[in-house]
Amino acid sequence: MANNIKEDLMLFNELITIFLEDELQNPVSEYINPRDVEKTLDIKLHEDGAVDDDFKTSLKQLILKSPKSSSKLFFNQLFGGRHSKAVLGDLLAVMLNNSMATYKIAGPQVSVEKEVLLQVQKLIGYDNKSGGTFPTGGSMSNFMSLIMARDKVDLGIKEKGISKNLVAYTSENAHYSLSKNASFSGIGKANVRHIKSDKYGRINVLEFTKQVKLDLESGLTPFYLNATAGTTVLCAFDNVAELSPICKKYKIWLHLDGAFGGGVIFSDRYKYLVEGIQLTNSFCFNAHKTLGAPLSTSILVVKDKQDLHNSFNNNAAYLYQTHDEEFNLGRSSFECGRRNNALKLWTMWKAIGTRGISKIIEHEFKLADVARNYIKTNSDYKLFSFEDSLSICFNYKNFDPEDLCAKLYESNTLMVGFGHFHKKVFVRLVLVNCENSLDELMQFFKVLEDFADKNSHLIGKYK
Numbered sequence: 001m002a003n004n005i006k007e008d009l010m011l012f013n014e015l016i017t018i019f020l021e022d023e024l025q026n027p028v029s030e031y032i033n034p035r036d037v038e039k040t041l042d043i044k045l046h047e048d049g050a051v052d053d054d055f056k057t058s059l060k061q062l063i064l065k066s067p068k069s070s071s072k073l074f075f076n077q078l079f080g081g082r083h084s085k086a087v088l089g090d091l092l093a094v095m096l097n098n099s100m101a102t103y104k105i106a107g108p109q110v111s112v113e114k115e116v117l118l119q120v121q122k123l124i125g126y127d128n129k130s131g132g133t134f135p136t137g138g139s140m141s142n143f144m145s146l147i148m149a150r151d152k153v154d155l156g157i158k159e160k161g162i163s164k165n166l167v168a169y170t171s172e173n174a175h176y177s178l179s180k181n182a183s184f185s186g187i188g189k190a191n192v193r194h195i196k197s198d199k200y201g202r203i204n205v206l207e208f209t210k211q212v213k214l215d216l217e218s219g220l221t222p223f224y225l226n227a228t229a230g231t232t233v234l235c236a237f238d239n240v241a242e243l244s245p246i247c248k249k250y251k252i253w254l255h256l257d258g259a260f261g262g263g264v265i266f267s268d269r270y271k272y273l274v275e276g277i278q279l280t281n282s283f284c285f286n287a288h289k290t291l292g293a294p295l296s297t298s299i300l301v302v303k304d305k306q307d308l309h310n311s312f313n314n315n316a317a318y319l320y321q322t323h324d325e326e327f328n329l330g331r332s333s334f335e336c337g338r339r340n341n342a343l344k345l346w347t348m349w350k351a352i353g354t355r356g357i358s359k360i361i362e363h364e365f366k367l368a369d370v371a372r373n374y375i376k377t378n379s380d381y382k383l384f385s386f387e388d389s390l391s392i393c394f395n396y397k398n399f400d401p402e403d404l405c406a407k408l409y410e411s412n413t414l415m416v417g418f419g420h421f422h423k424k425v426f427v428r429l430v431l432v433n434c435e436n437s438l439d440e441l442m443q444f445f446k447v448l449e450d451f452a453d454k455n456s457h458l459i460g461k462y463k
């Protein structure tokens with residue numbers, strides 16, 4: 001088959017038109033047991049290439065059977081929906097295929113990335129010493145912040161390895177990336193303290209202080225706190241304003257992981273949830289979670305750009321041949337060849353402005369308010385979530401949430417997951433699809449209730 005970009009873009013248009021129509025009619029794709037995928041779809045690769053019609057049929061079947069993560073009945077993950085302007089930017093990035101390492105290969109795309117970072121820095125109150133980058137995701141953003149904190153203790157670690165007993169802190173509700181990052185960075189998983197949270201899922205500040213003092217008394221070196229703006233399950237916001245003075249006092253790098261909830265920085269109404277954010281050493285958020293940008297759109301900003309440079313700069317004569325360091329973004333990124341993930345946020349921001357992004361966030365909080373109120377006023381439900389959270393955790397009647405979610409999925413009815421907090425299990429409805437209307441939200445409850453009530457004999461009961 002010919003390598004013909006124009007033909008293939010026409011095929012793309014044809015396939016994606018079919019897909020978008022199907023997404024409206026069938027918001028949940030047909031479930032296929034993973035062991036049956038190869039029997040159902042033409043996945044196998046062969047010595048000879050496919051002929052045109054077979055190729056098109058294979059692609060069509062594959063996309064129609066893939067989970068529809070942007071449909072109105074997808075509430076399973078911390079991402080959902082799609083903003084068309086961000087999709088446009090991402091499609092352009094694929095076609096342009098610049099790498100963000102140097103000005104020579106990215107040209108004005110460097111300014112695109114720098115402008116987005118600058119506006120984020122301004123929104124959170126960092127000054128002109130600040131910097132940032134677009135890592136591959138929230139896990140990588142957290143990793144980079146941990147490395148900067150480690151190197152801040154002693155830059156010699158880059159050459160000689162770690163000789164001090166470094167201790168990192170986070171909440172018991174933090175994302176699992178911190179444990180993985182501790183192992184990758186040589187800190188060690190055992191040297192991460194998972195501080196108990198209060199009943200709202202926020203780090204207990206007294207417990208944190210107590211643990212830091214204990215570690216100091218034991219001769220250890222506390223160096224890093226990973227606080228969260230929007231914990232993965234409950235979407236709780238740690239109290240940055242209270243944590244910051246303690247970090248300052250004990251010289252602990254304060255990173256705010258806003259992968260999930262950090263988008264509140266765009267909203268005058270909700271940015272109080274990250275009060276004190278300007279006091280952090282670094283902050284990240286994922287525009288692919290709450291803003292409807294395609295995966296991955298992760299932003300990491302750092303109060304002092306020198307820290308980013310200190311940890312991530314490396315000489316590479318074959319790569320850095322033109323222009324100043326400030327335009328060669330590879331000097332402050334993890335990767336060498338790096339996808340242009342900034343363009344999709346830039347196209348969206350350019351098209352709808354900061355005000356438009358703020359409306360997206362506020363709409364999602366509105367959806368969450370409506371969902372919470374519906375649950376609160378309905379005696380068939382038990383609510384586990386708190387105010388100002390995008391994650392609505394509940395149980396319906398006495399149905400086992402794990403079994404209910406599994407059966408909803410396997411019957412192609414609804415994509416929603418479950419979560420745990422303080423020994424409780426519940427359905428976790430995440431309201432991050434900016435395209436969902438209030439009516440469509442109510443449709444979620446109706447679909448869930450009808451399904452559970454009709455199939456009550458098949459769904460396990462929760463004790």
Ligand SMILES: Cc1ncc(COP(=O)(O)O)c(C=O)c1O
Pocket residue numbers: 078136137138139140174175177228230231232257258259260286296298
């Ligand atoms: C609080 C938090 N931090 C980090 C991450 C990881 O982000 P990513 O999936 O982009 O690696 C997540 C993902 O759900 C998260 O909820």
